[in-house]
Amino acid sequence: MTETSDLRHRSADAEITLTLDGEPLAGREVELSQVRHRFSFGCTAFEFTDYANGTSERPDGDERLLEQWEGLFNFATLPFYWGRFEPERGKPDTHRLLKTAEWLVGRGHTVKGHPLAWHTVTADWLLDLDNAAIAQAQTERIRREMNDFAGVIDMWDVINEVVIMPIFDKYDNGITRLCRDIGRIPMVRMVFDAAREANPGAVLLLNDFDMSAAFECLIEGVLEAGVRIDALGLQSHMHQGYWGEEKTLGILDRFSRYGLPIHFTETTLLSGHLMPPEIEDLNDYQIEEWPSTPEGEERQADEVERHYRTLVAHPAVEAITYWGMSDAGMWLGAPGGFVRADGTPKPSYERLHRLINEEWGTPPTTIATDAEGRLGCNGFLGDYTITWQDREAAFTLDAAGEQRLTLELG
The missing domain is CATH 3.20.20.80 (Glycosidases)
Incomplete structure (x- = not known):
C-alpha cells in the first residue's frame, strides 16, 4: 500500500532568477507567497x-x-x-x-x-x-x-x-x-x-x-x-x-x-x-x-x-x-x-x-537573492507570487521535481 508520509509528488524545488528591467535583482530581500494550491x-x-x-x-x-x-x-x-x-x-x-x-x-x-x-x-x-x-x-x-x-x-x-x-x-x-x-x-x-x-x-x-x-x-x-x-x-x-x-x-x-x-x-x-x-x-x-x-x-x-x-x-x-x-x-x-x-x-x-x-502551504516568507539574482524554494504545487517593494512576479509550480525559472518583476 502507498505510504501516508511521502509527499514528493505534491511538491517541487525551484531555482528562480529575478530580474528588474532586464537586470538581475541581486542581493535583495523579497517576499514569496503561495496564492493557490494545485x-x-x-x-x-x-x-x-x-x-x-x-x-x-x-x-x-x-x-x-x-x-x-x-x-x-x-x-x-x-x-x-x-x-x-x-x-x-x-x-x-x-x-x-x-x-x-x-x-x-x-x-x-x-x-x-x-x-x-x-x-x-x-x-x-x-x-x-x-x-x-x-x-x-x-x-x-x-x-x-x-x-x-x-x-x-x-x-x-x-x-x-x-x-x-x-x-x-x-x-x-x-x-x-x-x-x-x-x-x-x-x-x-x-x-x-x-x-x-x-x-x-x-x-x-x-x-x-x-x-x-x-x-x-x-x-x-x-x-x-x-x-x-x-x-x-x-x-x-x-x-x-x-x-x-x-x-x-x-x-x-x-x-x-x-x-x-x-x-x-x-x-x-x-x-x-x-x-x-x-x-x-x-x-x-x-x-x-x-x-x-x-x-x-x-x-x-x-x-x-x-x-x-x-x-x-x-x-x-x-x-x-x-x-x-x-x-x-x-x-x-x-x-x-x-x-x-x-x-x-x-x-x-x-x-x-x-x-x-x-x-502544506507557503505563508509569506522573506528570502534573499544571491549575487546573480537567484533564490531557491521548495513548495507544494500551485500558484505563487514574489514581491519586491511595489513590483511583483507570478509563477506556478506545476510539476513535481525541479524547475528553473527566470522572472521579470513588473
Missing part, C-alpha cells in the same frame, strides 16, 4: 447561494462563514438536484445558480456541479412520462446545464450512485425506472455521451458511495464499453466511524488501478456520537438533536488530520470535498462541520487550517 481542497458551497444573490437573511453570518470557508478551500460544489433545480418542468433555477457560480469563480475558486443524473431528489414530474420520454428529458437536461454553465462550471458529477440506482426501492422515481429498464452501463453511456457532446472539455466524474466490488465491476464494464470517464468520485460519509488508514488505503489502491484520477467527493467526520452500526441506509437515522461534544470535537480533529494526510499522500487523489462547512444545515442534522452552529470554529478547523496553509 490540489483541490473543496467543500460544499450550497449555503452561499442566497448571499451571492443578495437575498441572504443573515449576511453578517454568511460573510463570517465565507471567510472561514476561504481560509481552507479553493474548490466549491454547487447543488443541481433535479427535483429542486427544476420542480416545475421548463422552469429551472438557472439564473440563481449561475450567479452563485460566477461569484465563486470571481473569487478564484473552481466550481463543480452535483449531480446531473440521480434517482434521489429527482424531478417528480418524470413519473408522468414513459421511459423513452424520461431518457429524452434526462439527456436534454444534461445538455442544457452543460451549455448554460460552460466556462463557469466545467466539472460535473455526471451520474450519482449507479450501483444502487436500478434496485432502489425507498420510493418510486423516474430515474430508477429508466435504469432498471435499460441497465446500468447503457445508463452511464447515455448521460456521459450527452455531457461530453455538450461540453467536450469538461471534467466528468462517475460518483458513488458503494466501495464494494460492485462499483469496481461497474467501472470495468463502463470502461470496456468505451465510455470515457475523467475521474472517479468516491464518497466517504463516515457517520458510523472513521475508516482508518488501512481501510482507506485499501480502497485507494483498489480504485487507483484503473489509472483514473480519484476525487473524494463527499467526506464527513462527526464531532458527536456516532450513528449505530446496524443502520444500513444512513438516511434512516433521524433524531431530533445530534449535538457536537467536546470529546467528539477532539476525536474529529484527530480523524480529519489522519484522513487528509492519507488522501493527500496518495498520488491518485486530486481532490477532497468535505460535505458541509457548518453544523447548521448539515446532512441528517449531524455534527459534521468544521464550524459549530453558533459560528465558532471547532478544533478540526484549526487542525486542517494548519495543515493546508502552513505545513
